[in-house]
Amino acid sequence: QKEVEQNSGPLSVPEGAIASLNCTYSDRVSQSFFWYRQYSGKSPELIMSIYSNGDKEDGRFTAQLNKASQYVSLLIRDSQPSDSATYLCAVRSNDYKLSFGAGTTVTVRA
Amino acid sequence: EAQVTQNPRYLITVTGKKLTVTCSQNMNHEYMSWYRQDPGLGLRQIYYSMNVEVTDKGDVPEGYKVSRKEKRNFPLILESPSPNQTSLYFCASRETGSNTEAFFGQGTRLTVV
Numbered sequence: 001q002k003e004v005e006q007n008s009g010p011l012s013v014p015e016g017a018i019a020s021l022n023c024t025y026s027d028r029v030s031q032s033f034f035w036y037r038q039y040s041g042k043s044p045e046l047i048m049s050i051y052s053n054g055d056k057e058d059g060r061f062t063a064q065l066n067k068a069s070q071y072v073s074l075l076i077r078d079s080q081p082s083d084s085a086t087y088l089c090a091v092r093s094n095d096y097k098l099s100f101g102a103g104t105t106v107t108v109r110a
Numbered sequence: 111e112a113q114v115t116q117n118p119r120y121l122i123t124v125t126g127k128k129l130t131v132t133c134s135q136n137m138n139h140e141y142m143s144w145y146r147q148d149p150g151l152g153l154r155q156i157y158y159s160m161n162v163e164v165t166d167k168g169d170v171p172e173g174y175k176v177s178r179k180e181k182r183n184f185p186l187i188l189e190s191p192s193p194n195q196t197s198l199y200f201c202a203s204r205e206t207g208s209n210t211e212a213f214f215g216q217g218t219r220l221t222v223v
Contacts, residue, residue: 043217044153090210099169
């Protein structure tokens with residue numbers, strides 16, 4: 001079993017809609033969770049971090065964490081064509097190890 | 111400008127020919143790491159360094175070496191590259207007190223034939 005699993009997509013959403021991305025992780029002691037955005041041919045960019053159960057909002061992005069279900073999600077509201085990218089879920093289980101999912105590719109169609 | 115700089119951006123080499131990918135950061139970060147990215151597998155950590163002269167293996171260290179003689183530099187060395195090391199490589203660094211890599215280099219696309 002992979003440590004961090006994401007649906008690979010592609011996830012296609014119309015402009016203005018909500019894109020919902022899901023991520024599950026296997027290490028129950030994980031404490032820190034992150035979402036990165038990666039445009040094609042570019043390096044990953046940190047967009048969200050979440051550490052406690054519940055929701056965390058930053059602009060059009062909302063991260064949701066449920067440690068009991070070992071589940072973290074990212075909602076992108078009012079999706080824009082510029083949101084078209086691959087979104088990587090990352091989980092930190094200790095000070096040194098950051099595990100990434102394979103990423104979900106999102107396409108926002110105008 | 112705060113940045114992580116990798117070189118080269120693209121490299122095609124032959125099996126067995128030693129190569130080094132350089133990584134340099136100008137933010138005085140203690141923590142640096144190397145990842146490889148392959149389709150369907152995501153980013154996998156190769157090596158990381160907590161500080162000068164302190165390095166440790168990540169998830170996929172086989173076939174790679176690193177060194178950390180200065181805080182700013184963290185080169186990745188492939189002593190005898192093989193085709194299965196064809197990949198996209200990223201160097202990253204983390205601010206002291208932060209718990210995730212927020213600064214990534216531009217990436218190095220390596221092809222071993």
